[in-house]
Amino acid sequence: MTADRGTSDKGKVPALEQALETLENARAGIAGVQLPLALPDAEEARRAVTEILAQLDDYVIPRYRSLDAPLLAVVGGSTGAGKSTLVNALAGFPVTRAGAIRPTTRQPILLHHPLDAEWFEGKRILPNLDRIRGSAAAVPSTAGDQPVHPAGSPAVSSLVLVAHEHIPQGIALLDAPDIDSISDDNRRLAGQLLAAADLWVFVTTANRYADAVPWRLLLDAAARDITVAVVLDRVPPAAEVEVREDLRDMLERQGLAGARLFVVQETALDNRGMLPAGAADELAEWLGALAANAAERSSVARRTLHGAIKSAAVRLESVATAASAQEAAAQGLHNTAVEEYAEALRRIIDATKDGALLRGEVLARWQDFVGTGEFFRALEQNVGRLRDRLGAYFRGEPAPAVKVETAIESGLQAVILDQAANAAENVERRWRSDPAGRQLLGDEIPGASPGFDARAAAAIRQWQEGLMELIRTQGQGKRTQARWLSFGVNGLGAALMVVVFSMTAGLSGLEIGIAGGTAVVGQRLLEAVFGEDAVRRLANQARQDLQARCQQLLDVERERFLGRLDTARPTGAAYLMDHSRELRRLAGEA
Numbered sequence: 001m002t003a004d005r006g007t008s009d010k011g012k013v014p015a016l017e018q019a020l021e022t023l024e025n026a027r028a029g030i031a032g033v034q035l036p037l038a039l040p041d042a043e044e045a046r047r048a049v050t051e052i053l054a055q056l057d058d059y060v061i062p063r064y065r066s067l068d069a070p071l072l073a074v075v076g077g078s079t080g081a082g083k084s085t086l087v088n089a090l091a092g093f094p095v096t097r098a099g100a101i102r103p104t105t106r107q108p109i110l111l112h113h114p115l116d117a118e119w120f121e122g123k124r125i126l127p128n129l130d131r132i133r134g135s136a137a138a139v140p141s142t143a144g145d146q147p148v149h150p151a152g153s154p155a156v157s158s159l160v161l162v163a164h165e166h167i168p169q170g171i172a173l174l175d176a177p178d179i180d181s182i183s184d185d186n187r188r189l190a191g192q193l194l195a196a197a198d199l200w201v202f203v204t205t206a207n208r209y210a211d212a213v214p215w216r217l218l219l220d221a222a223a224r225d226i227t228v229a230v231v232l233d234r235v236p237p238a239a240e241v242e243v244r245e246d247l248r249d250m251l252e253r254q255g256l257a258g259a260r261l262f263v264v265q266e267t268a269l270d271n272r273g274m275l276p277a278g279a280a281d282e283l284a285e286w287l288g289a290l291a292a293n294a295a296e297r298s299s300v301a302r303r304t305l306h307g308a309i310k311s312a313a314v315r316l317e318s319v320a321t322a323a324s325a326q327e328a329a330a331q332g333l334h335n336t337a338v339e340e341y342a343e344a345l346r347r348i349i350d351a352t353k354d355g356a357l358l359r360g361e362v363l364a365r366w367q368d369f370v371g372t373g374e375f376f377r378a379l380e381q382n383v384g385r386l387r388d389r390l391g392a393y394f395r396g397e398p399a400p401a402v403k404v405e406t407a408i409e410s411g412l413q414a415v416i417l418d419q420a421a422n423a424a425e426n427v428e429r430r431w432r433s434d435p436a437g438r439q440l441l442g443d444e445i446p447g448a449s450p451g452f453d454a455r456a457a458a459a460i461r462q463w464q465e466g467l468m469e470l471i472r473t474q475g476q477g478k479r480t481q482a483r484w485l486s487f488g489v490n491g492l493g494a495a496l497m498v499v500v501f502s503m504t505a506g507l508s509g510l511e512i513g514i515a516g517g518t519a520v521v522g523q524r525l526l527e528a529v530f531g532e533d534a535v536r537r538l539a540n541q542a543r544q545d546l547q548a549r550c551q552q553l554l555d556v557e558r559e560r561f562l563g564r565l566d567t568a569r570p571t572g573a574a575y576l577m578d579h580s581r582e583l584r585r586l587a588g589e590a
Contacts (some may be wrong), residue, residue: 045322323573
């Protein structure tokens, strides 16, 4: 079935195609929206996305593609309002079940004229509902007859099609489940069917017409500017004037002054559960006149189409706001993790530059290595003469240099572990103060990852090995090689590590003097072997390598947080406002 493209006005063809392209683009953009973070407005925005997509799929796009299709009038209302009884009266036979057991409307039944069958047998509207053909050819007419049922046991996600001559050509009736059904599935299905309607036939009773649930839907109808007919059912004749006037006043106050109001008086049903003949004639005549008037049908369809598109555009703005909030929250969580681990790296590097690592065990092992007192005086007096003594010392007893390396490894590892733990604690604390962060963390407290201490120790050893390789590379010249061989690679490596950690800020009292002297020893020794410029270059390279390795360690730790965020990152917010504007523009043309 194809859309009515207006044979008298060929200019409508490209306009219709452009409108469909706008709708398809908007639908694709909305379908790509992911709002995974637990923000206060997230659930409502997710529901809006689902409902907007459903209305585009079930009504807006199909209606645009087939503007000349019959109108779909959905009969809806609260539990026990008499919807099914009214549908039976309009059809002229008991096509659907009515009774005290709830819910009664388990599979929605769509009644149509036989000549309109092709409009509903395919997936033009409500494409996610399977079609099951019911037959009214043998409609019973005697007492005790049962409603028409299709063969087999249709699933809840099915639409039962029943064709009958009593239904005017150009309009179809759909009996929807109760809007306040005890079944969640039925309530959702009722909302879906109402969203796919060209017009609503809303059934309520004299006792329940002021209930909150139906009025929420009626207010939604007013916001969407959908054509509404309200049926006031089971009205005692003596109260008809009073109840009718009261309901009419309520409709006018809520922006539904244009709604048609029909009254069905309280009366006994016959032995088939049918209303007396003529009880619903006023409604039947109105529907028949609407079906017979092509211009009026088109006006109703376009009015509802306009309202549906405008409603989608308005709701999409709120979704865009929620999506922007999701992206901002995700970026905030990302920035928190990046900031805290960047601060951890800064503190580690500061600890390697301010002399703090030359305290305690490292300082003691270095002093064991080079000696104190006389060693410093001799070095200051004659570095060249001391070189031979140091060379013999280093070659004869290499173990002290290894002890220096081990002490440095232990001290540096402690700093890295401490700062990594602080970063994890800070990220966790800040994430848990945010609802989205709490959701991502769950009940788990990350802490340091398993095996982090071993990885940190391995990284430090690799750095030390790289530092030794720097010394070997620097000492490849014949003259230099003779010098560094006289001192030993381990000895020079220990000296270079001390130089790397030699800035004395942060030490106090005796430690300043000792650490300062310690740095002088290491630096003078290296300069004697490699020269001043080479020592400066070696120290810078060693610092850069250490920083890079620490960065790698912390990046892996940080990824434990960012990885959680990556699996729940919001998407699709970029063009939602553009789609909303395009839908608003299209609503003005519908």
